[in-house]
Amino acid sequence: MQVPKVSEGRRWRLGVSVTLVVVALFVVAAALGSTSSTKSAGSTKASAKGGYGEVYKADPKILAKTLFKATLLPPRGMSRNIALAAYGRASKKVNFNLALKCWKNDGCKTGTKGKLTVAYVEPFGENVYRHISKMEFILQALTYKSIGRIIYKSAHSNPTQALTDFRAVIAQGADAIVSYPDFGDAAIPVFREATRRHIPVVTYAWGYVSGPGKNYTAVVGENVCKLGRAYARIMNKYVKSGEIAFMGGFPGNPLSAGWQKCERPALNKSIKVVAAEPTNWDASKVQQVVSGILAAHPKIKGWSYEYGLGMAQGAFQAYKAARKPFNAVLTLRTDDVGMGCKTRALRNPKLKVYYYTAGNSQIRVALTAAMMKLKGAKIPPKIVFPIQLQNEAKRTQCVKGYPQEASATSLVPLKLLHRMYP
Amino acid sequence: MHAGRRMTSLLTDALVGARFLSVWIATGALLLVARIIAPEALQSTSWSFVLPYMTVLAIAALGQMLVIMHAGIDLSTPGVMFLGGYLIVGVGNHSNSRLWIAILACLGLGVLVGLINGILVGILRLNPLIVTLAVGQIVVAEGLRYANGLAEAEVPSRLSSFAQNRPLDISAVFWTGAAITVAVALLLRYTAPGRRFQAVGANPRAAWMAGVHVRTHVVFAYTAAGALYALAAVLLAAIRVSVDPAFGASYLLAPIAAVVIAGASLSGGLASATSTWVAAFALTLLNQMLIILGIRVGWQFIVFGAAIIVGMLISGDRIASLLGRLLRPRAAPTRIASGVEQNTG
Numbered sequence: 001m002q003v004p005k006v007s008e009g010r011r012w013r014l015g016v017s018v019t020l021v022v023v024a025l026f027v028v029a030a031a032l033g034s035t036s037s038t039k040s041a042g043s044t045k046a047s048a049k050g051g052y053g054e055v056y057k058a059d060p061k062i063l064a065k066t067l068f069k070a071t072l073l074p075p076r077g078m079s080r081n082i083a084l085a086a087y088g089r090a091s092k093k094v095n096f097n098l099a100l101k102c103w104k105n106d107g108c109k110t111g112t113k114g115k116l117t118v119a120y121v122e123p124f125g126e127n128v129y130r131h132i133s134k135m136e137f138i139l140q141a142l143t144y145k146s147i148g149r150i151i152y153k154s155a156h157s158n159p160t161q162a163l164t165d166f167r168a169v170i171a172q173g174a175d176a177i178v179s180y181p182d183f184g185d186a187a188i189p190v191f192r193e194a195t196r197r198h199i200p201v202v203t204y205a206w207g208y209v210s211g212p213g214k215n216y217t218a219v220v221g222e223n224v225c226k227l228g229r230a231y232a233r234i235m236n237k238y239v240k241s242g243e244i245a246f247m248g249g250f251p252g253n254p255l256s257a258g259w260q261k262c263e264r265p266a267l268n269k270s271i272k273v274v275a276a277e278p279t280n281w282d283a284s285k286v287q288q289v290v291s292g293i294l295a296a297h298p299k300i301k302g303w304s305y306e307y308g309l310g311m312a313q314g315a316f317q318a319y320k321a322a323r324k325p326f327n328a329v330l331t332l333r334t335d336d337v338g339m340g341c342k343t344r345a346l347r348n349p350k351l352k353v354y355y356y357t358a359g360n361s362q363i364r365v366a367l368t369a370a371m372m373k374l375k376g377a378k379i380p381p382k383i384v385f386p387i388q389l390q391n392e393a394k395r396t397q398c399v400k401g402y403p404q405e406a407s408a409t410s411l412v413p414l415k416l417l418h419r420m421y422p
Numbered sequence: 423m424h425a426g427r428r429m430t431s432l433l434t435d436a437l438v439g440a441r442f443l444s445v446w447i448a449t450g451a452l453l454l455v456a457r458i459i460a461p462e463a464l465q466s467t468s469w470s471f472v473l474p475y476m477t478v479l480a481i482a483a484l485g486q487m488l489v490i491m492h493a494g495i496d497l498s499t500p501g502v503m504f505l506g507g508y509l510i511v512g513v514g515n516h517s518n519s520r521l522w523i524a525i526l527a528c529l530g531l532g533v534l535v536g537l538i539n540g541i542l543v544g545i546l547r548l549n550p551l552i553v554t555l556a557v558g559q560i561v562v563a564e565g566l567r568y569a570n571g572l573a574e575a576e577v578p579s580r581l582s583s584f585a586q587n588r589p590l591d592i593s594a595v596f597w598t599g600a601a602i603t604v605a606v607a608l609l610l611r612y613t614a615p616g617r618r619f620q621a622v623g624a625n626p627r628a629a630w631m632a633g634v635h636v637r638t639h640v641v642f643a644y645t646a647a648g649a650l651y652a653l654a655a656v657l658l659a660a661i662r663v664s665v666d667p668a669f670g671a672s673y674l675l676a677p678i679a680a681v682v683i684a685g686a687s688l689s690g691g692l693a694s695a696t697s698t699w700v701a702a703f704a705l706t707l708l709n710q711m712l713i714i715l716g717i718r719v720g721w722q723f724i725v726f727g728a729a730i731i732v733g734m735l736i737s738g739d740r741i742a743s744l745l746g747r748l749l750r751p752r753a754a755p756t757r758i759a760s761g762v763e764q765n766t767g
Binding site: 104107127128131155238274276277278280281282283284285287288289291292293294295296298309310313318321322323324338361403404405421422 | 460462463465466467468471475560566569571572574576577586593596658661662663664665667668669671685708711713714715716719720741
């Protein structure tokens with residue numbers, strides 16, 4: 001078989017062409033690379049794009065307030081865009097009177113004559129943290145003209161009621177549903193039912209229901225395993241060696257299990273976890289657990305937990321009753337004002353408190369993700385916020401004007417907050 | 423004849439004493455076990471939790487005891503405590519000068535809820551299990567509505583300072599609870615209304631035939647119980663310093679367990695305030711021991727549940743019945759004034 005001969009001139013031209021194509025590919029790749037690195041650097045100005053009815057741009061002040069730093073936005077493209085779009089809407093003016101009425105009446109018609117109905121199904125519902133989340137949801141919903149009706153349901157910690165509520169909002173014609181994953185996978189059947197009816201369902205904040213992207217649209221929150229590792233880094237640095245204890249919420253809840261599973265192996269070998277007790281997020285139980293562990297392990301050096309205010313209300317009392325100085329390292333999930341103020345009042349430099357954020361405003365991201373889904377956007381199944389623990393001594397949670405149970409990283413304006421809690 | 427009466431009297435005393443003795447023995451055994459396997463549970467750090475919290479449980483259990491004595495049951499306890507706690511915060515409004523008004527509001531709530539329960543159960547003859555649960559739910563709902571408008575959850579500082587007082591190095595809450603328990607015990611045992619109250623519980627038909635207003639006593643039992651739940655809420659708020667949505671939630675079944683372990687029968691009859699107090703102490707101490715021992719959560723529930731079952735198995739009600747069968751002269755069965763059910767068959 002004869003191979004056709006290629007002339008010298010044609011070979012030279014082919015070589016030059018191939019070289020040019022390769023160079024061009026490098027240039028394109030470099031350009032693309034520089035674009036993506038600009039995005040991940042956290043510049044909000046560079047993200048002034050948009051789509052699906054949203055503008056991917058947020059006020060840096062809003063980002064600084066709710067996420068400590070703008071760089072704590074989700075790093076990935078679409079997740080980041082959704083977050084920027086959601087926080088961008090937080091700057092929009094809304095009717096506070098209507099928001100307050102809607103908040104007090106557990107729902108309302110927005111008066112825009114919009115055709116969409118959105119629902120917030122709350123399995124627990126009855127503390128200041130959740131009330132503020134409810135207001136964040138309402139405020140975000142009021143920035144959409146297409147939303148004509150807002151529904152709110154609270155099951156008061158009753159799992160059966162929570163599932164019934166979820167089905168009820170489907171029956172009421174909800175076009176998008178946001179929920180809090182309090183009961184974990186128990187919610188899968190109703191989430192699937194909504195998904196079958198093409199209703200976007202997005203959960204926010206801690207906890208996890210299996211199958212985001214399949215059983216339901218998406219989960220917005222932090223990676224609880226990374227939270228556990230962040231806790232471990234603080235413990236390794238400040239406790240170094242000795243005894244620490246874990247506390248969690250309801251026995252077996254996915255949040256507590258998630259961070260505890262990852263903190264334990266990330267700890268120094270010289271640090272021993274002497275207990276992992278549930279508290280039901282009840283301050284009385286916190287006091288009991290701390291008192292019991294303190295009796296058995298008087299030299300305990302650190303506590304990892306989620307609920308900052310519960311720690312403040314329960315553990316501070318336990319130490320006080322036991323007449324022991326509260327010399328310990330605390331790693332906490334929420335940034336409750338009460339925790340910060342109680343820590344400040346104690347004036348004990350040996351009490352080191354590290355916290356993350358309550359994440360009230362994540363509900364805005366959840367609603368915006370659901371709204372974008374309705375407009376045909378491809379929503380990533382997990383919209384994950386990075387984790388960076390804050391040092392109470394450097395950035396206090398104790399912000400004047402806020403209720404003790406509130407989080408100062410909430411985006412509910414202080415004026416409105418004062419009208420909510422006169 | 424006199425010898426026969428003396429015999430009957432001795433038998434009665436033995437039966438009544440035995441009914442309430444077992445909880446004291448069981449608590450003694452628990453203390454012994456704690457001393458061996460969890461001595462930390464008997465140290466001051468542990469007492470600083472156990473004594474105030476057992477007091478709250480004991481006061482709630484005393485309320486439940488008054489109801490159980492009349493063959494009733496009251497499931498409105500968490501509701502009363504929940505709304506009562508928020509009333510202390512809301513009416514108190516961070517002002518020490520308003521503390522007494524707040525406490526009165528809380529007690530008023532307890533009396534009102536108890537009165538409603540009493541009327542529904544005692545006069546309208548509705549099932550206490552369902553009625554009190556329903557009333558409790560309504561009270562919780564009202565509590566949630568009320569709590570929605572409260573920005574702060576801390577009680578007036580004078581109340582929390584009171585809980586931190588330590589006469590004789592023991593929490594003031596404990597002493598308050600002990601005084602209330604003694605008062606209830608004395609009222610029931612040594613006053614005419616107290617004896618009538620017990621007589622109605624022991625045998626309503628006999629009491630009615632003796633001219634006692636049975637329904638009034640049932641209504642009073644629920645009303646007094648409501649007041650005691652409210653009092654428990656005041657003490658819990660004092661210990662906790664602040665109130666949250668979980669406030670009082672754990673007092674649904676624990677007070678009932680304390681009353682039954684203390685020797686009372688759910689079908690009504692005699693009950694002992696001091697034994698109820700001891701049972702509340704034992705339950706709180708056991709709970710604390712399980713945490714100190716570092717037992718896994720699942721096993722904690724199992725051990726705690728098993729302890730309650732064992733407590734009921736050896737409860738005075740069963741022992742009294744057994745002793746009654748063993749000691750009672752077969753030839754002349756005697757109806758005992760205490761109202762212990764006769765199982766002569």
